[in-house]
Amino acid sequence: MSEGFEPRIVGFFCKWCTYAGADLAGTSRLQYPPNVLPIRVMCSSRVDPVFLLTAYLRGADAVLIGGCHPGDCHYIEGNYYTRRRVALLKNIFETLKLDTERLRLSWISASEGPRFAKVITEYTENTKKIGPNPAKNKIFI
Amino acid sequence: MSKVFKINKPAEEGLVGFLKHLLDSGKVKGVMTLVKNDAPVDSAKYSVNYSLVTKSEALGNAVPLYPLMPANAGSLLSDLTIKQPLKEPIAVVLKPCEIRAFVELVKREQGHLDNMLLISSSCGGVYQFDVFVNEDMDKKLPDYWKAVKNLDLYDSLRPTCNGCIHFEPYTADITVDLVGNKNLDKECTMYINTENGQKYIDGMEGKSSEAALDKKPLKEFLEKRERERNQLFSDISDQIVGLDNLINTFGRCLGCHGCGNTCPICYCILCDFESKNHEFSPSTYETELSKRGGIRVPPNTLLYHLGRLTHMSYSCIGCGLCSDVCPVDIPVSTIFVRVGENAQKLFDYVPGRDVDEKIPLTKFEKDEFAEVEE
Amino acid sequence: MAKTNNKTDAKSMKGTVISTKEGLSKAITDFLKQAFEKNCFDTILIPVKVPANDSYAWVLLKDPALLDDANPLAPIMPVQGGKALSSILKHGVTDSSIAAVIRPCEMKAAIELYKLKQVKLDNITLITMDCPGVLPLKDWFKNPDEGEKKFKDIIKKWDDKDVRPLCQICDKFSVPLNEENATYPDLHFGVLGCSDGTGFVIPGSSKGEEILDTVGLTATKEVDKWESKVNEVTTQKRKKRSEAHKALNKEVGGSKNLPVAFALCINCHNCMRVCPVCYCQHCYFDSEALNKPPEVHLMRAAQKGSLLFKPDCLLFQVGRMSHMTLSCVSCGTCEDACPMSIKVGQVFSMVADQSQDAFNYQAGRSKDVPHPLRVFEDEQELDQVVTMCKDILETGEHK
Ligand code: SF4
Ligand code: SF4
Ligand code: SF4
Ligand code: SF4
Ligand code: FES
Numbered sequence: 001m002s003e004g005f006e007p008r009i010v011g012f013f014c015k016w017c018t019y020a021g022a023d024l025a026g027t028s029r030l031q032y033p034p035n036v037l038p039i040r041v042m043c044s045s046r047v048d049p050v051f052l053l054t055a056y057l058r059g060a061d062a063v064l065i066g067g068c069h070p071g072d073c074h075y076i077e078g079n080y081y082t083r084r085r086v087a088l089l090k091n092i093f094e095t096l097k098l099d100t101e102r103l104r105l106s107w108i109s110a111s112e113g114p115r116f117a118k119v120i121t122e123y124t125e126n127t128k129k130i131g132p133n134p135a136k137n138k139i140f141i
Numbered sequence: 142m143s144k145v146f147k148i149n150k151p152a153e154e155g156l157v158g159f160l161k162h163l164l165d166s167g168k169v170k171g172v173m174t175l176v177k178n179d180a181p182v183d184s185a186k187y188s189v190n191y192s193l194v195t196k197s198e199a200l201g202n203a204v205p206l207y208p209l210m211p212a213n214a215g216s217l218l219s220d221l222t223i224k225q226p227l228k229e230p231i232a233v234v235l236k237p238c239e240i241r242a243f244v245e246l247v248k249r250e251q252g253h254l255d256n257m258l259l260i261s262s263s264c265g266g267v268y269q270f271d272v273f274v275n276e277d278m279d280k281k282l283p284d285y286w287k288a289v290k291n292l293d294l295y296d297s298l299r300p301t302c303n304g305c306i307h308f309e310p311y312t313a314d315i316t317v318d319l320v321g322n323k324n325l326d327k328e329c330t331m332y333i334n335t336e337n338g339q340k341y342i343d344g345m346e347g348k349s350s351e352a353a354l355d356k357k358p359l360k361e362f363l364e365k366r367e368r369e370r371n372q373l374f375s376d377i378s379d380q381i382v383g384l385d386n387l388i389n390t391f392g393r394c395l396g397c398h399g400c401g402n403t404c405p406i407c408y409c410i411l412c413d414f415e416s417k418n419h420e421f422s423p424s425t426y427e428t429e430l431s432k433r434g435g436i437r438v439p440p441n442t443l444l445y446h447l448g449r450l451t452h453m454s455y456s457c458i459g460c461g462l463c464s465d466v467c468p469v470d471i472p473v474s475t476i477f478v479r480v481g482e483n484a485q486k487l488f489d490y491v492p493g494r495d496v497d498e499k500i501p502l503t504k505f506e507k508d509e510f511a512e513v514e515e
Numbered sequence: 516m517a518k519t520n521n522k523t524d525a526k527s528m529k530g531t532v533i534s535t536k537e538g539l540s541k542a543i544t545d546f547l548k549q550a551f552e553k554n555c556f557d558t559i560l561i562p563v564k565v566p567a568n569d570s571y572a573w574v575l576l577k578d579p580a581l582l583d584d585a586n587p588l589a590p591i592m593p594v595q596g597g598k599a600l601s602s603i604l605k606h607g608v609t610d611s612s613i614a615a616v617i618r619p620c621e622m623k624a625a626i627e628l629y630k631l632k633q634v635k636l637d638n639i640t641l642i643t644m645d646c647p648g649v650l651p652l653k654d655w656f657k658n659p660d661e662g663e664k665k666f667k668d669i670i671k672k673w674d675d676k677d678v679r680p681l682c683q684i685c686d687k688f689s690v691p692l693n694e695e696n697a698t699y700p701d702l703h704f705g706v707l708g709c710s711d712g713t714g715f716v717i718p719g720s721s722k723g724e725e726i727l728d729t730v731g732l733t734a735t736k737e738v739d740k741w742e743s744k745v746n747e748v749t750t751q752k753r754k755k756r757s758e759a760h761k762a763l764n765k766e767v768g769g770s771k772n773l774p775v776a777f778a779l780c781i782n783c784h785n786c787m788r789v790c791p792v793c794y795c796q797h798c799y800f801d802s803e804a805l806n807k808p809p810e811v812h813l814m815r816a817a818q819k820g821s822l823l824f825k826p827d828c829l830l831f832q833v834g835r836m837s838h839m840t841l842s843c844v845s846c847g848t849c850e851d852a853c854p855m856s857i858k859v860g861q862v863f864s865m866v867a868d869q870s871q872d873a874f875n876y877q878a879g880r881s882k883d884v885p886h887p888l889r890v891f892e893d894e895q896e897l898d899q900v901v902t903m904c905k906d907i908l909e910t911g912e913h914k
């Protein structure tokens with residue numbers, strides 16, 4: 001059923017690292033699938049788990065938070081808080097047996113263009129494998 | 142060894158006597174406690190509400206140990222002290238989970254603990270609103286107290302009360318001994334847990350002693366409650382695992398947000414989900430309609446509940462108020478307690494246990510949760 | 516709005532006979548399907564059974580297949596339709612045109628919200644029906660299957676003993692007849708007074724007429740049988756209503772009884788949040804404005820020796836009333852959502868009738884009659900209002 005299925009992935013990328021990493025991947029002409037809709041945030045810690053839930057329930061096939069590596073956050077410790085929030089969200093998803101595979105947190109620095117391309121490729125492939133988000137055509141969400 | 146203070150009167154009467162003494166002696170300026178009020182129209186029933194009492198005569202109708210929670214007293218104490226701490230002391234009598242709620246609120250800068258004498262009890266749970274509103278409470282109450290004495294679960298209570306394992310208060314200055322206490326009709330037994338508590342007890346007529354707390358009945362009760370909790374969890378499991386089941390369970394939700402608005406932990410004055418942030422514009426509706434054959438109006442039913450879980454499940458103290466105010470009988474509290482337990486385990490956190498324990502999402506360790514990142 | 520819903524001469528009403536052999540609900544959904552096919556509108560707002568089969572929810576649908584699970588005459592009203600409409604059309608209009616299939620009181624709420632600028636009605640077709648009322652949520656959830664059966668019976672016999680208390684005394688269960696300036700739905704389905712298995716679809720606007728023309732149901736028949744039955748039931752209901760209000764007034768009127776009526780209130784504000792006309796995103800009574808330093812609370816408590824906490828439960832009730840009583844459409848949604856079974860809807864409706872009378876205003880009856888608080892005549896009028904409010908609060912009666 002996932003034949004020809006092109007997932008839509010919503011990415012929340014911090015301006016200082018992952019978003020810059022995406023830029024670098026672009027300017028270095030690295031190939032990666034065009035399935036991600038990037039949203040720039042000032043820091044990964046700007047992302048309320050509710051943003052991820054909103055994207056998920058409105059039918060995004062997967063969501064991705066990208067931030068600086070631990071210790072490198074432009075705001076010193078923002079991403080440590082992000083990590084806790086994502087841990088919590090995944091924990092809630094586990095209890096409710098929702099697809100944790102549709103949630104991902106990745107640290108990608110401004111200089112890691114290739115890593116950006118790799119993460120996107122991998123994640124897109126994986127999302128293709130698990131298929132479209134069932135929330136997409138639900139009426140009563 | 143613990144400090145025990147005994148008054149030679151039934152538990153509630155003894156406690157009211159103590160509260161009167163506190164007011165009369167001027168040791169406290171006020172007492173926050175449950176009070177019985179006039180009969181509502183068209184029934185012989187009375188209502189039970191929290192009141193802030195300043196004169197001991199007004200304590201005539203006080204029922205500090207009444208098994209009802211018309212509002213979470215934690216929220217009420219926050220209302221009382223959100224602007225400033227109390228300058229003069231008051232005594233409050235509340236259930237263990239209400240203290241925990243207040244402690245969580247204090248951590249969130251929604252109130253102050255200063256100048257409060259916290260009186261609680263080992264707690265047998267509280268009645269569901271439906272039972273209180275529709276049944277003859279004078280006939281029912283003896284059953285309640287029998288169950289408390291005999292360490293029995295009792296099915297007219299809030300389901301999460303029967304599954305509550307935090308029925309002993311963590312930070313009360315004084316704990317009235319109720320659960321498993323066969324003598325509560327004759328004697329008011331209070332454990333004095335803090336120096337603050339002792340300070341207020343001094344001068345009160347009664348018998349002080351040192352005694353070892355008999356942990357056996359409490360342990361037995363805890364085991365019963367744990368079993369019931371697991372039962373609740375396994376009963377609810379079918380209703381909450383997987384997207385489809387969640388949609389089924391919350392399908393009837395009105396979106397009244399009564400659950401969140403009465404939740405003591407949900408303190409935001411304007412909830413994100415009631416704000417413009419989550420309103421759909423006409424074009425958002427049309428976008429959604431391009432993906433599906435139809436869309437529920439108002440939208441965001443599941444988003445509200447899942448979102449609320451991400452905002453507060455780690456602090457859910459399981460008081461059960463949300464289920465009780467739900468007009469369509471969704472077992473909100475059982476679901477939140479279920480999800481909350483795992484979230485609390487994740488962070489090794491017991492909400493409301495200690496005011497100095499930081500809220501999990503406001504702290505971090507540098508080396509933790511590495512598995513979350515990929 | 517180019518096409519107005521105004522019919523000044525209600526007597527000239529015409530309708531088309533439709534079959535209701537399989538029930539009015541089915542007749543309406545069949546009609547919607549036809550109109551949908553002919554592109555009379557792009558989407559429909561209608562109650563649809565939820566997946567668990569235990570309730571109904573509003574769905575804005577564009578897939579006609581979903582109409583199979585829809586029920587224009589749902590046995591319950593979990594969310595007031597006026598509120599649902601406002602959720603879609605508060606910030607503007609949709610490109611696609613909407614048909615909203617709602618109850619008469621929901622249309623009234625929509626009209627009030629329109630005047631309060633909380634909904635735009637430009638691109639919408641309003642469809643209503645003779646309404647037998649709805650079941651109280653509390654009864655329904657005891658056994659939805661039973662409820663479904665019970666309600667079928669209620670529609671058949673037009674028997675109101677099991678519907679919500681406010682539905683039992685609702686005198687605006689159809690369209691306004693012989694009322695000046697009244698706003699009509701574009702289409703109304705009438706069954707009262709019709710012979711078994713038949714009903715009328717009655718256009719109330721040129722838009723409605725066009726739709727009927729398009730689906731080949733041009734309205735030509737006189738509807739006087741239906742009209743006289745509507746008038747008859749209205750008279751009965753009015754009588755019942757004024758009796759009920761009188762009795763309630765005795766029970767809860769006056770500064771002594773009112774607090775008792777709300778003694779069980781736990782201040783959850785569910786009533787306000789489900790009320791269609793309480794549209795404020797951030798209610799004053801939930802706001803920081805009511806936070807006071809502890810000394811103030813203690814001082815207030817000291818005056819009487821004791822202060823109900825949280826304080827100002829009655830301030831909320833009467834305050835809310837003062838904000839919205841002129842727009843209250845007596846739907847009873849508030850009462851349905853009250854966890855303490857307080858007669859909040861009945862009390863609000865009683866006060867609403869009195870206050871709306873005083874302003875010679877009927878909530879939701881006309882788009883063109885301005886909301887009384889948005890116009891004024893002179894100083895004297897203001898004095899009258901102040902005296903009236905005092906009267907109602909002190910004696911529970913408007914003289
Ligand atoms: S949740 Fe626990 S502490 Fe709270 S009222 Fe129920 S039994 Fe008592
Ligand atoms: S109280 Fe019940 S109906 Fe209201 S929002 Fe919560 S779950 Fe939904
Ligand atoms: S106050 Fe109650 S009866 Fe009046 S409009 Fe609001 S919900 Fe309906
Ligand atoms: S819904 Fe009922 S209990 Fe809640 S505030 Fe309204 S009247 Fe009071
Ligand atoms: S700035 Fe990149 S994670 Fe904080």
